[in-house]
Amino acid sequence: MKKREFWMLVTPSLVVMVGLLAVPLYRTIEWSLQNVNYGDPGTFIGLSNYTTALTDPRFGRAVVFTVGLTLVVTAILLVLGYLLAVAVNRLHRMRPIVLGLLLLAYVIPGLVGATMFSWLFDSNFGGPVNYLIAHVTGQDLLWFTDTWPNRVVLTLNIVWFLLPFAMLVILAGLQSVNPEVLEAAKIDGAGPFRLHWNVIIPSVSGVIGFVILISLMDVLRVFDPLVALSPQAAAIGNESIMFYIYSVAFKDGGQQLGLGSAINVLLIIIIGIMLIPSIRATAREGSR
Amino acid sequence: MRTSLRTNGALALTAVAALGLAACGAGSKTASSTAAQVTCDVAKPSKPTTVNVLAYNSSAIDPYTNTMVSSCSKNDYTLKHEPIDFPGQVQKTTATLAGASGTYDIVETYGFVIPQYGSQNKLAPLNDLFTKYADSYKLNDISKDMRAAMTYDGKLYALPMQAQMYIMAYRKDVFDQVGLQPPKTFEEMKTAAKTIQEKAGIKYPIALPWLATGDIVTSYDCILGSLGVNLTNFDTKTANFDKPQAKQALDEMIALKPFMDPQVTTFAQPAVQQQMYNGTGAIAIMFSGRMNDLTLEKNSKYAKSFAFAAPPKVAADSAKLYDTLSVDGWSIPNNTAVDKDALFQMIASSVSEEASKASLPAAYPARSGMVSDSSSPYAAAANVSITSAPPAEPYPWTADVSNKITPIIANAVLGKITTDEAVVQMQQAATAAIAAAK
Numbered sequence: 001m002k003k004r005e006f007w008m009l010v011t012p013s014l015v016v017m018v019g020l021l022a023v024p025l026y027r028t029i030e031w032s033l034q035n036v037n038y039g040d041p042g043t044f045i046g047l048s049n050y051t052t053a054l055t056d057p058r059f060g061r062a063v064v065f066t067v068g069l070t071l072v073v074t075a076i077l078l079v080l081g082y083l084l085a086v087a088v089n090r091l092h093r094m095r096p097i098v099l100g101l102l103l104l105a106y107v108i109p110g111l112v113g114a115t116m117f118s119w120l121f122d123s124n125f126g127g128p129v130n131y132l133i134a135h136v137t138g139q140d141l142l143w144f145t146d147t148w149p150n151r152v153v154l155t156l157n158i159v160w161f162l163l164p165f166a167m168l169v170i171l172a173g174l175q176s177v178n179p180e181v182l183e184a185a186k187i188d189g190a191g192p193f194r195l196h197w198n199v200i201i202p203s204v205s206g207v208i209g210f211v212i213l214i215s216l217m218d219v220l221r222v223f224d225p226l227v228a229l230s231p232q233a234a235a236i237g238n239e240s241i242m243f244y245i246y247s248v249a250f251k252d253g254g255q256q257l258g259l260g261s262a263i264n265v266l267l268i269i270i271i272g273i274m275l276i277p278s279i280r281a282t283a284r285e286g287s288r
Numbered sequence: 289m290r291t292s293l294r295t296n297g298a299l300a301l302t303a304v305a306a307l308g309l310a311a312c313g314a315g316s317k318t319a320s321s322t323a324a325q326v327t328c329d330v331a332k333p334s335k336p337t338t339v340n341v342l343a344y345n346s347s348a349i350d351p352y353t354n355t356m357v358s359s360c361s362k363n364d365y366t367l368k369h370e371p372i373d374f375p376g377q378v379q380k381t382t383a384t385l386a387g388a389s390g391t392y393d394i395v396e397t398y399g400f401v402i403p404q405y406g407s408q409n410k411l412a413p414l415n416d417l418f419t420k421y422a423d424s425y426k427l428n429d430i431s432k433d434m435r436a437a438m439t440y441d442g443k444l445y446a447l448p449m450q451a452q453m454y455i456m457a458y459r460k461d462v463f464d465q466v467g468l469q470p471p472k473t474f475e476e477m478k479t480a481a482k483t484i485q486e487k488a489g490i491k492y493p494i495a496l497p498w499l500a501t502g503d504i505v506t507s508y509d510c511i512l513g514s515l516g517v518n519l520t521n522f523d524t525k526t527a528n529f530d531k532p533q534a535k536q537a538l539d540e541m542i543a544l545k546p547f548m549d550p551q552v553t554t555f556a557q558p559a560v561q562q563q564m565y566n567g568t569g570a571i572a573i574m575f576s577g578r579m580n581d582l583t584l585e586k587n588s589k590y591a592k593s594f595a596f597a598a599p600p601k602v603a604a605d606s607a608k609l610y611d612t613l614s615v616d617g618w619s620i621p622n623n624t625a626v627d628k629d630a631l632f633q634m635i636a637s638s639v640s641e642e643a644s645k646a647s648l649p650a651a652y653p654a655r656s657g658m659v660s661d662s663s664s665p666y667a668a669a670a671n672v673s674i675t676s677a678p679p680a681e682p683y684p685w686t687a688d689v690s691n692k693i694t695p696i697i698a699n700a701v702l703g704k705i706t707t708d709e710a711v712v713q714m715q716q717a718a719t720a721a722i723a724a725a726k
């Protein structure tokens with residue numbers, strides 16, 4: 001490839017990456033060191049925003065909640081995604097239809113999906129899940145104001161939204177497993193559990209690592225579901241870091257863009273730390 | 289083949305019709321048929337000009353927006369309005385007013401934010417333009433009180449279009465069934481609620497918008513206002529949460545909880561409407577702009593059973609009702625590049641007599657004498673409510689104080705802190721907000 005062709009092909013991507021990644025990142029870091037209000041030039045205040053964020057108990061609660069939610073959701077996505085992928089992989093003529101239906105959740109905008117999801121649990125809007133639970137147990141659960149029921153609803157919604165992606169990626173991995181290896185394992189007497197645990201899963205470890213990577217990034221930045229499903233997230237300890245940033249920097253004319261940027265930088269660091277094992281595993285897989 | 293073609297043709301026609309219908313109502317809660325055709329003779333600009341209008345969608349605001357967009361989009365002026373909800377408008381207003389140039393040329397504002405933006409010189413004073421066009425657009429017919437609500441430091445920063453006040457909606461069939469009259473005090477309201485719980489089987493009869501991140505502070509302010517105390521004192525520039533009424537207001541809220549849905553702190557006004565629609569609530573108090581929806585049979589099988597009254601007082605000896613008056617109007621950002629004279633004529637057109645009539649019964653127009661007791665099922669209640677609301681607090685720090693005390697009120701109502709702790713925290717937060725605004 002000629003140098004000129006190389007640059008012609010690379011330049012559009014470079015422009016997009018610089019414009020949409022590098023510049024905002026630079027701006028975020030710059031603002032995190034400033035006191036910034038809308039429309040005014042920022043004033044340098046050193047690490048004051050970081051001190052404010054790190055000494056705010058609300059930030060601590062948001063970090064604990066977000067990291068906990070991320071670990072739980074990622075684990076569920078892996079298990080359910082794998083089981084679902086195995087089930088779909090066994091289908092033949094029905095596979096496109098089932099796949100299409102499963103992917104519906106993924107193509108519905110997050111906020112719309114979360115709002116519809118909230119109606120399942122909201123007696124004010126019918127609330128069939130509430131009705132069923134009340135019918136069976138005689139209890140009314142406060143899904144939106146009690147901490148743990150609300151966490152269950154949030155987890156279910158995020159899993160519902162992200163599961164199709166996890167399933168699809170793992171399904172692609174399953175289809176690349178060498179059938180001869182599977183046949184050999186069966187001849188050697190491997191039962192279904194050993195077949196999956198010792199043969200198939202190691203064969204698709206690369207895609208599993210990829211699912212973990214994407215899931216961690218997605219759930220650590222969770223925002224949309226909380227808008228519809230946790231109207232008083234901060235008060236019940238279910239505020240995500242992104243939701244906290246939004247409250248600080250934008251909501252009700254909050255305007256603390258500097259503080260919001262500092263929390264954003266801290267979030268990037270947290271995401272980086274949590275992704276290290278996953279990135280290393282994926283890199284190892286790639287270098288094989 | 290012919291059948292297939294006919295079927296496909298019918299489907300295509302249906303799709304086109306659906307798109308057409310969607311386009312007609314695009315951006316508005318009410319269809320653009322609510323738009324009146326009014327005179328909007330703005331002189332042609334030197335080049336084609338787009339005017340961006342920022343206004344949230346509701347059945348009370350849409351008629352004015354629709355009128356302006358449909359009547360003033362001519363002579364090389366194109367008015368654009370994208371659908372948006374109220375929280376979205378709040379954020380976009382903050383952003384568009386921030387810099388040297390903004391995205392919007394006309395913004396919908398309300399009395400609560402006028403002092404803040406006026407004191408920051410973000411809105412254009414309209415006094416001269418008001419005088420210039422007072423006769424041609426009959427602007428002196430707009431209520432003086434509402435103009436005062438849009439004035440800060442002697443400068444008119446918005447042309448009022450309509451007002452919203454609290455109204456109490458109640459299930460008359462249920463009240464008749466158990467022999468109740470509409471409550472006139474909080475004590476009567478609690479007694480009525482208890483009776484409804486016991487005799488009519490409605491578990492959570494009282495429905496109020498108490499969203500922990502927003503509406504709850506309005507409710508608190510209404511109680512405090514009915515008890516005769518403002519959030520802050522303008523003369524001394526101090527907060528009033530060290531007064532006994534500040535704690536009493538929180539106690540009054542907590543005393544209502546046994547009669548309200550346990551998840552009420554997640555309810556904004558649409559959720560309260562929903563409680564009334566589906567019959568799980570029997571007494572609702574919210575802004576008048578939400579009342580028309582209750583009267584529509586397509587929304588609820590109880591539509592004909594709803595009756596309306598002015599909200600109650602908090603205490604029998606209160607001078608004012610549990611109430612608040614919010615005036616909506618049009619403002620012109622100082623940072624717009626469009627000719628302000630032309631923009632003023634557009635907003636004056638949209639609050640004309642014809643447009644105001646078209647807004648009935650959903651809105652309470654700012655033009656005097658537009659709403660008689662028979663204008664709508666809730667007009668009489670609105671006319672009482674508007675004269676008995678606590679005074680507004682048009683100070684530059686009011687919005688910030690409200691934002692700061694909102695989570696504290698929520699924590700007190702949720703029982704996470706005591707009311708004694710809450711008032712101390714509120715006093716501290718409000719004092720800091722006032723100091724920052726000085």
